[in-house]
Amino acid sequence: MKDRDQTHMGGTTEAFLTTHWSLIENIRSTQDRDRAMIGLLLDKYWKPVYCYLRRKGYDNEQAKDLTQGFFHEIVLNKNLVQRADQAKGKFRSFVLHALNQYVINENEKQSAKKRLPQARLVSLDAIDPAAIPQDVGTLDPEESYNYAWLSALLDEVLGEVEASCARDGLEVHWKVFHEKVTQPILGDGRPPSLAELCRQYGIEDEKKASNMVVTVRRRFQAALKEHVRRTVLTEDQIGDELGELMRFFEEGAQHSE
Amino acid sequence: MAAKSTFGSDPNRLRRRLSVGLETHTPQESSGGIDPRDILLEKPGARIGRYEILEVLGEGGTGSFTWQSNTSRSDDVWP
Numbered sequence: 001m002k003d004r005d006q007t008h009m010g011g012t013t014e015a016f017l018t019t020h021w022s023l024i025e026n027i028r029s030t031q032d033r034d035r036a037m038i039g040l041l042l043d044k045y046w047k048p049v050y051c052y053l054r055r056k057g058y059d060n061e062q063a064k065d066l067t068q069g070f071f072h073e074i075v076l077n078k079n080l081v082q083r084a085d086q087a088k089g090k091f092r093s094f095v096l097h098a099l100n101q102y103v104i105n106e107n108e109k110q111s112a113k114k115r116l117p118q119a120r121l122v123s124l125d126a127i128d129p130a131a132i133p134q135d136v137g138t139l140d141p142e143e144s145y146n147y148a149w150l151s152a153l154l155d156e157v158l159g160e161v162e163a164s165c166a167r168d169g170l171e172v173h174w175k176v177f178h179e180k181v182t183q184p185i186l187g188d189g190r191p192p193s194l195a196e197l198c199r200q201y202g203i204e205d206e207k208k209a210s211n212m213v214v215t216v217r218r219r220f221q222a223a224l225k226e227h228v229r230r231t232v233l234t235e236d237q238i239g240d241e242l243g244e245l246m247r248f249f250e251e252g253a254q255h256s257e
Numbered sequence: 258m259a260a261k262s263t264f265g266s267d268p269n270r271l272r273r274r275l276s277v278g279l280e281t282h283t284p285q286e287s288s289g290g291i292d293p294r295d296i297l298l299e300k301p302g303a304r305i306g307r308y309e310i311l312e313v314l315g316e317g318g319t320g321s322f323t324w325q326s327n328t329s330r331s332d333d334v335w336p
Contacts, residue, residue, distance in 0.1 A: 047264065139268070147271065151264040154274050185273045186266050217277060224278035246275060249268040 042071045047152055049099055052145035055137070056103065070102050090241055091231040092149055096142065146248045153245075157223045158182065164219060172201050176209055177216035 046067055053063035074095070139147055165174035176197050184191035194206040203209045228238050228245075263271050 143268075147268055148264065150271055150275065151262070151266075154263050154271065154278070157278065158274075181277055182274060183261070185270050185277070186261050186263065220278045221280050224275075225280070242275075242279060246272060246279070249272045 041074075042067075044152065045095060045149075046071075048145045048148035049095070051148040052096070052099060052141045053103070055139065055141040055144040066103070066106065069106070070099055073102055074098055090237065092146075092241070096145055099145075143248070146245075150245055150248065153224075153227060157220065157227050160223050160227075161216065161219045164223075165216060170212075170216070172203070173212040173216050176201060176203070176212045177220075180209075180213055181217065 049070055050063050050067050053066050054060070058066060162174050162178075165171060180191050180194070180197060192200070194209045197203065198206055198209050201209075203212070224242070225238055228241050229235070232238060232241055263274060
C-alpha cells in the first residue's frame with residue numbers, strides 16, 4: 001500500500017485511492033485491518049462526523065467516543081456499505097446517512113461506550129477540539145457536517161496545489177494567487193493590486209501577474225475536480241456534487257461577515 | 258505561505274473560496290487588458306482601468322458580481 005503514483009496535477013496520492021468507496025473496500029479486505037488505513041479514513045472524515053455529533057448535542061468526550069465508534073462500525077460492518085444506496089454515489093451522503101443511522105442505533109441502545117472496542121482503533125489525541133468554532137456552532141447538525149466536509153476538502157485541495165506549485169518551481173505563482181485571491185477571502189483586508197504584487201515579487205508587468213493567477217486557479221480547479229471525483233461513482237456526478245456544495249450556504253446569508 | 262485553514266471561517270467565505278475553484282468563470286490567460294478577477298476582488302473606491310467602483314450592487318448565483326461604476330478618465334480603453 002505504499003505505492004505512490006503521480007496524479008495529472010503532479011501531486012502524489014496513494015495508488016489504492018481510486019475513490020473513497022474503494023478506500024473502504026480496501027480497508028475491509030485487508031486481513032489485519034491495517035490501522036494505518038483506518039487512520040487514513042478517520043483522518044479524512046473525523047471533522048465532519050465530530051462536528052455533526054457536537055451539534056447533535058453531545059459533549060466533547062461523547063462526540064470523540066462516538067466518532068471512534070462510528071468509524072469502527074463503518075469499517076467493520078460489512079452490511080453498512082452494502083446497504084448503502086450507491087446509486088446516489090456520493091460518499092459524503094453515504095457517510096452522513098450511515099452516521100444518522102449509527103446515532104439512532106446508539107441512542108436506542110444507550111450503550112455507545114459499551115460498543116467501543118477495548119483498544120481504540122487510532123488515537124484521537126491529535127484531534128481534540130474541545131470547542132468547535134463559533135460559526136460552526138450556529139449551524140444545524142447536517143449543515144455543520146457539510147461545512148466541515150467542505151472545509152476539509154478546500155484545505156486539502158489548496159494544500160495540494162501549493163505543493164504542486166512548489167515542486168514545479170512556481171512558488172511566486174502560488175504567492176501571487178494566494179495573496180490576490182484565496183487569502184483575502186478569509187481576511188478582512190483589501191487584496192493587493194496586481195501592480196503591488198508586481199513590485200513585491202519583481203514581476204515584469206500586471207499582465208504577467210494576471211496570467212500567474214489564472215495558471216494557479218486552473219490548478220486549483222483541476223485539483224478540486226479530481227478530489228471530488230474520488231468521492232463519487234461516475235464522472236457526471238462531479239458537477240452535481242460541486243453544485244450541491246455551492247448551494248450549502250446560499251441560504252446562509254444570515255451568517256453575515 | 259500556506260493557505261490558512263478554512264475551518265472556523267464564516268460559511269459564506271467557505272463558499273467564496275469554493276467558487277474560485279469552479280470552472281464556470283475561468284478567465285483565459287490574456288495577452289493584455291484587465292483581468293476579470295480584479296473586478297471580483299476590488300471594493301468600492303477601487304479603480305479598474307478608467308473605472309472607479311462606486312458600489313457592489315449584488316452577487317449572482319454563480320459568484321458573478323454586478324457593480325456600479327463611473328469613469329474618471331477618458332483616454333483609457335476598456336479591453
